[in-house]
Amino acid sequence: xxxxxxxxxxxxxxxxxxxxxxxxxxxxxxxxxxxxxxxxxxxxxxxxxxxxxxxxxxxxxxxxxxxxxxxxxxxxxx
Amino acid sequence: xxxxxxxxxxxxxxxxxxxxxxxxxxxxxxxxxxxxxxxxxxxxxxxxxxxxxxxxxxxxxxxxxxxxxxxxxxxxxxxxxxxxxxxxxxxxxxxxxxxxxxxxxxxxxxxxxxxxxxxxxxxxxxxxxxxxxxxxxxxxxxxxxxxxxxxxxxxxxxxxxxxxxxxxxxxxxxxxxxxxxxxxxxxxxxxxxxxxxxxxxxxxxxxxxxxxxxxxxxxxxxxxxxxxxxxxxxxxxxxxxxxxxxxxxxxxxxxxxxxxxxxxxxxxxxxxxxxxxxxxxxxxxxxxxxxxxxxxxxxxxxxxxxxxxxxxxxxxxxxxxxxxxxxxxxxxxx
Numbered sequence: 471x472x473x474x475x476x477x478x479x480x481x482x483x484x485x486x487x488x489x490x491x492x493x494x495x496x497x498x499x500x501x502x503x504x505x506x507x508x509x510x511x512x513x514x515x516x517x518x519x520x521x522x523x524x525x526x527x528x529x530x531x532x533x534x535x536x537x538x539x540x541x542x543x544x545x546x547x548x
Numbered sequence: 549x550x551x552x553x554x555x556x557x558x559x560x561x562x563x564x565x566x567x568x569x570x571x572x573x574x575x576x577x578x579x580x581x582x583x584x585x586x587x588x589x590x591x592x593x594x595x596x597x598x599x600x601x602x603x604x605x606x607x608x609x610x611x612x613x614x615x616x617x618x619x620x621x622x623x624x625x626x627x628x629x630x631x632x633x634x635x636x637x638x639x640x641x642x643x644x645x646x647x648x649x650x651x652x653x654x655x656x657x658x659x660x661x662x663x664x665x666x667x668x669x670x671x672x673x674x675x676x677x678x679x680x681x682x683x684x685x686x687x688x689x690x691x692x693x694x695x696x697x698x699x700x701x702x703x704x705x706x707x708x709x710x711x712x713x714x715x716x717x718x719x720x721x722x723x724x725x726x727x728x729x730x731x732x733x734x735x736x737x738x739x740x741x742x743x744x745x746x747x748x749x750x751x752x753x754x755x756x757x758x759x760x761x762x763x764x765x766x767x768x769x770x771x772x773x774x775x776x777x778x779x780x781x782x783x784x785x786x787x788x789x790x791x792x793x794x795x796x797x798x799x800x801x802x803x804x805x806x807x808x809x810x811x812x813x814x815x816x817x818x819x820x821x822x823x824x825x826x827x828x829x830x831x832x833x834x835x836x837x838x839x840x841x842x843x844x845x846x847x848x849x850x851x852x853x854x855x856x857x858x859x860x861x862x863x864x865x866x867x868x869x870x871x872x873x874x875x876x877x878x879x880x881x882x
Contacts, residue, residue, distance in 0.1 A: 485581065499759075506702055506760040507582055507813075509774040513781065514817045523782045526738070526775025530759065 471520070471546060476539050479519055483511035494536040512538070520546055549682075551673040552720030553879060555615035556849045558712040558842060559607035560592040565704070574701040582705060587812025591708030591837035594691045600631040601639050603711035604689035605646050611685075611713040619648045622715075624681035625655040626671055628664035628688045628841045630741075630870070631695075632657055643687065654681060661739070662808045662869025664688055664841030665712075666877060669865070670727045672716035686714040688841035692769055695741050697755070699763035703771055706811055708837030712845035721857070725878040726794040728787055735872035738775045743767040776869070777814055784868055785821050791864060791876040801862055802828065802878070804855055808867040809833040809843035830855075840869075857881045 473494050480498065481489035487503045498504065509529050516524040516538075522545040524538070532538050567589060571579045583589065594603065604627060611617060627640040640655035649655075654675075660667050665688055672684040689711035696703045716724070743766045744750040753765045764770055784807075792799055805824055807815055812831055819829045832850045839846060844865055851863070859882060866876035 486578075505578075505582075506762075506773045507585060509760075510777045510813060513774055513778050514813075517781045517817070517821070523778055525778045526772050529774055 471539070471543050473536070473539055476542070477535050479515055480512065480535050480538065483508055483515055492535065494534065494539065496535050497533050498535055499533070516542055522546055549676050549679060549718055551676040551724045552717055553722045553724065554715040554717040554720030555611055555617060556712065556714045556845050556852070557607055557610035557614050558710060558846045558849055559603050559610055560710050560836065561594045561598055561603065563593045563595055564590045565593050566590040570701070570705060577701045579705065585813045586706060587831060587833055588705065588837045589834040592710060593693045594709040599633060600629045600689040600691045600711065601633050601643055603691070603709065604629070604687040604713070605643060607689065607711040607713040608643070608647055608685060608687060611715060615715070617715060620650055621683050622649045622685045623653050624675055624684040625649060625653060626668050626684060626686045627655070627657045628660055628668050629657065629690060630659055630661055631689070631691045649685070660871070660873055661690070661840050662810065662843070663867035663871065663873040663875050665844040666727070666865055666867040666875035667729070669716065669724055669877060670729065670875065673724050676716065676718060682718050684716040686716055688712050688845060690840040690842065692840060695769035697764040697768040700768065702760065702762045702773060703769055706838050708839050710836060710839030710842045710846060712842040712849070714845055722879040722881045725880060727875060727877045728791045728794055729875040730783070730787065730873070732872045735779055738772040739770070739870040741767070741769050779872055780810070780814060780868055781817060781821065783872070783874060784818055784866065787868070787874055787876050788822055788864065788866060791866070791878060795878040797862055797878060799824065802864045803861050804828060804830050804851055804863040806830045806844055806847050806851060806863055806865050808869060809836070809847055810838055810869065
């Protein structure tokens with residue numbers, strides 16, 4: 471897995487806000503667009519691109535994109 | 549004895565809540581974008597004095613009228629709801645009386661949500677196979693609107709009220725095939741109305757706002773949407789593969805996959821994951837929203853009008869949700 475690629479894939483789940491400045495350290499819930507629909511999109515993206523199950527709880531307890539990346543990495547390698 | 553679907557009808561309450569009204573109530577919600585993703589234009593909402601059993605009776609009356617069926621022919625009522633009239637008696641008993649179904653008929657309620665229709669077909673098939681009944685009135689009816697807090701914009705967007713009536717019989721137009729069912733109560737708390745039962749009798753509690761700004765109390769419907777989505781993505785593809793195997797059919801032999809119409813976003817994700825072409829995957833919920841246990845029979849009634857049902861045509865029906873509970877079967881047209 472590649473963190474730069476993951477950040478882009480994550481950023482693609484937002485339609486309205488500018489995500490050009492998104493990095494691994496971006497706090498992904500701290501913007502106007504974050505909603506349960508975005509959470510769904512992130513779970514769908516992880517399922518499609520990495521074939522692992524990200525849970526609602528995984529998203530709830532995460533703050534940065536790096537947090538999600540670490541969870542996904544663990545599942546992919548587990 | 550084999551079991552068949554003989555007729556399907558549905559009922560929707562008159563009152564509607566459309567996207568414009570939701571936009572006016574929740575200007576910050578961005579309903580246009582959300583509605584486009586979930587594929588819902590409007591939802592029907594039961595009147596204050598209209599209850600699930602009233603809607604089930606209306607659906608049954610439509611079934612009788614539209615398909616020339618007499619109440620006297622019914623020998624069993626299966627009523628699926630999570631909004632019973634009372635703790636007791638069983639709502640199906642009240643429905644028997646109101647529909648003038650013979651006193652010799654059996655009647656039970658069963659409490660399931662989005663998987664309820666498929667379970668109802670399984671129970672009906674069991675009753676027919678065992679020679680216990682021959683003309684089963686399967687009713688599904690739900691009024692989640694009465695559980696949802698008025699400030700819960702997410703659930704108000706997704707759910708609509710509705711009811712459906714299906715006649716399952718020893719003859720009919722589509723034979724009911726083999727079932728795959730499943731349950732995982734570990735997910736119970738992710739879709740729940742916590743208060744109002746015996747464990748937590750209803751009382752007023754403080755409103756809690758979830759991390760997405762949806763308000764509810766423990767006496768309201770609570771849904772952890774992302775978690776339900778995650779569960780569905782994991783559990784439903786294997787359910788479909790097993791159902792195909794058990795019915796000895798290939799994916800390409802199913803002309804319509806009719807899943808519980810949860811929301812278009814989830815359905816499209818499942819469709820792609822399963823590698824099903826859009827033309828073989830039925831989505832029709834824009835005018836109905838998610839009516840819980842009635843989405844499959846409503847979609848089926850619509851698909852029956854639109855789609856080819858030549859002899860040998862196979863449709864796969866799959867329900868999944870609250871419980872967690874899931875189930876699927878294949879029906880084959882004569």
